[in-house]
Amino acid sequence: MTATPTLLAWSGGKDCLLALQRLLADPKWRVVGLLTTVNRNYSRVAMHGIHRDILLAQTAAIGLPLIEVLLDWPGSNDAYEEAHAKGLVEARMRWPGIRHCAFGDLFLQDVRDYRVRQLGRDNWRAVFPLWGEDTAALSRRFVSEGHRAMLCCVDTQQLDAAYCGREYNTALLDELPPGADACGERGEFHTLAFGGPLFAEPLKLRRGESVLRDGRFQFTDFLLDDAPPGSTRLDVRG
Template sequence: MSLARDAMEGNDGSAAVSRPDPALLSWSGGKDSAWTLHVLRQRSDVEVVALVTTLTEGYGRSSMQGVRREVLLAQAAAAGLPLVEACIPRDCDNAIYEAAFAEALAQARRRWPDLRRIAFGDLFLADIRAWREALCERLGWTPLFPLFGAGTAALAGEMIAAGMRTYLCCVDTQQLDAGFAGRDFDRTLLADLPEGVDPCGENGEFHTCVGDGPMFAYPLDLARGETVLRDGRFAYTDFLLSMDSP
């Protein structure tokens, strides 16, 4: 039975009180997943109990952002949540990805048997949402998209105003100049983005690594490392935990 349908009746026969449904949150280490956690924590019907991330074998980094595993673990600790890991090979097709993802979800459900929901930080790409919905249906999960349909310009400003500290860790140089890699995601960066580049990078123009925000109990001390070009297209800036970071 879902936790949301569990009821507790008081000794005085008072009305039952609903408990929130537990949920996983798909975690990339970037701003959209972090902001999704912040938004869900404002709701009374859902409680995020763990983060789930996809790591590339041999690299120990999140598959799109390239965020180091140790940074992902530090983010999870700052959020006060465990991190469930799905590992995939570097050259990975949909079938392999889905199998690894399914195993991670099964692992989470073994720990939290009432888990039925998983949240994603997608903003407006309908095809990605449809693919996630189809995958979740096959696996017996209900997807949540708390940010879907939000205006990305307003959302970017809201994140910055709330004190989120995040950095561009990956830039698609076919859509944005490599010089943006490693920069702070702040109002200056938003003003510098060329016309046609989404303020939240929702079209894949850039990905981010979060160091602080209202979803964290404390900030991470991240040190900016070198920037390298991979696959002749993607400029990755490495972010490492400082020795002073918790």
């Protein structure tokens, strides 16, 4: 059986890492590259606020090429979709015949439907290797298999800000309040993956400052350990 080439939408967090692991283990698929939306103004991964240099370190450690979808801030959803479509064109130029893009989504049907529609307009198909999995079990598997991640963003309307900056491990999972999804699928938190079985070596990170944005979202900055202190400021818009 010939493996079907696919991109993987890469946020830098744990769910896309697990999606990558699942795809790599399935002979049906061949992951050829990662696709990431980057805030052009602040050189950070959109939503998660991860520094671009950390993103590049992740992809180097994982060993996959990266296509960056660059967005201006502030920007509209139409601008996002136009930039995303350009990213798909670039992917087709690099890997002729590719028509699939995978996502780490777990159970939000409206998000899945949007991705299917968005890709369908460009004659692409969406793939969801983790769809419908029990998130409590999935979170424990992530930890038990040795994957490593930090919480880089917390929605303080759903979870206490003190969780931001902590490692995503058994202790944290044990402390999550009732009703909080263990994988943060409802937006309770976002993560930064930095090590584990898919990394050639773990990223060396140091914790930076924490800030509250829009009166709601707590972000904790992480820097590569070889970055000079004071070289960046935490601004994660977009």
